[in-house]
Amino acid sequence: MKASTLTIAILLAAASQSTMAAELELKITNLTQGMHFTPVLITAHNTEDKLFQVTTEASSALQAMAEGGDISGLIAQANAAGSDIAANPAAGLLAPSTSAMTTLTTSDGNNYLSVTAMLLPTNDAFAGLNSWKIPTEPGTYSVNLNAYDAGTEQNNELIVEGSGAPGIPGMPAAPGGNAGTGGTGLISNDTNTLVHIHPGNLGDDDLTAGSSDVSNTVHRWLNPVAKLTVTVK
Numbered sequence: 001m002k003a004s005t006l007t008i009a010i011l012l013a014a015a016s017q018s019t020m021a022a023e024l025e026l027k028i029t030n031l032t033q034g035m036h037f038t039p040v041l042i043t044a045h046n047t048e049d050k051l052f053q054v055t056t057e058a059s060s061a062l063q064a065m066a067e068g069g070d071i072s073g074l075i076a077q078a079n080a081a082g083s084d085i086a087a088n089p090a091a092g093l094l095a096p097s098t099s100a101m102t103t104l105t106t107s108d109g110n111n112y113l114s115v116t117a118m119l120l121p122t123n124d125a126f127a128g129l130n131s132w133k134i135p136t137e138p139g140t141y142s143v144n145l146n147a148y149d150a151g152t153e154q155n156n157e158l159i160v161e162g163s164g165a166p167g168i169p170g171m172p173a174a175p176g177g178n179a180g181t182g183g184t185g186l187i188s189n190d191t192n193t194l195v196h197i198h199p200g201n202l203g204d205d206d207l208t209a210g211s212s213d214v215s216n217t218v219h220r221w222l223n224p225v226a227k228l229t230v231t232v233k
Contacts, residue, residue, distance in 0.1 A: 022232055026231075027101050028229075030099070038118040040087075041078075044111075046081070049078065051128070052116065066152060085104075094117065095175075111133060114130055120173055121157075121201075141232070144228075148197060149196050154188050155190060
């Protein structure tokens with residue numbers, strides 16, 4: 001075989017391998033002390049479809065997830081793009097320091113993984129992974145997820161009934177039952193309206209008044225907030 005023909009054959013084989021389907025076992029772990037995750041969404045997708053992208057304005061679907069944990073809009077977006085989906089592996093909230101397992105069979109060309117899940121209690125924080133390249137070699141791989149701010153709402157750290165709907169300021173809930181009430185609200189100087197790394201909850205130690213309804217001994221975190229373990233079959 002001529003050298004040029006051999007080179008073309010190698011390139012074609014590599015291209016074929018890069019678009020092959022994969023069988024994945026996925027484990028998502030909440031690394032925080034006191035934060036809960038709303039239903040987790042994991043997608044395998046091509047280079048074009050992304051659940052989110054930093055330094056850009058959040059889509060309405062991302063806003064609904066980040067402010068209220070509603071992943072239906074992101075699922076519709078992923079379905080329309082032909083992405084492969086593993087939704088809500090914990091069958092509800094993912095509690096602090098716990099994990100959930102799921103499997104995912106990827107289609108040809110869907111070579112990237114993305115993840116989203118809202119953090120509670122927050123205004124619009126979410127754990128996120130954007131377009132992580134799925135390895136072609138069988139094995140087990142781990143990747144850490146940071147918390148992002150959707151940039152769609154000021155972080156006033158107040159629990160407000162009904163605030164899970166987009167555009168209604170406030171945190172919808174503190175599932176652990178260890179938050180406060182009666183806060184006056186944080187005055188934030190954060191004017192960044194694009195998706196960015198979240199500065200973290202501030203909270204305070206007054207659970208009946210103060211400026212925040214968040215406990216500063218329970219609901220603070222440092223990145224990373226989650227870990228995704230991927231086993232490629």
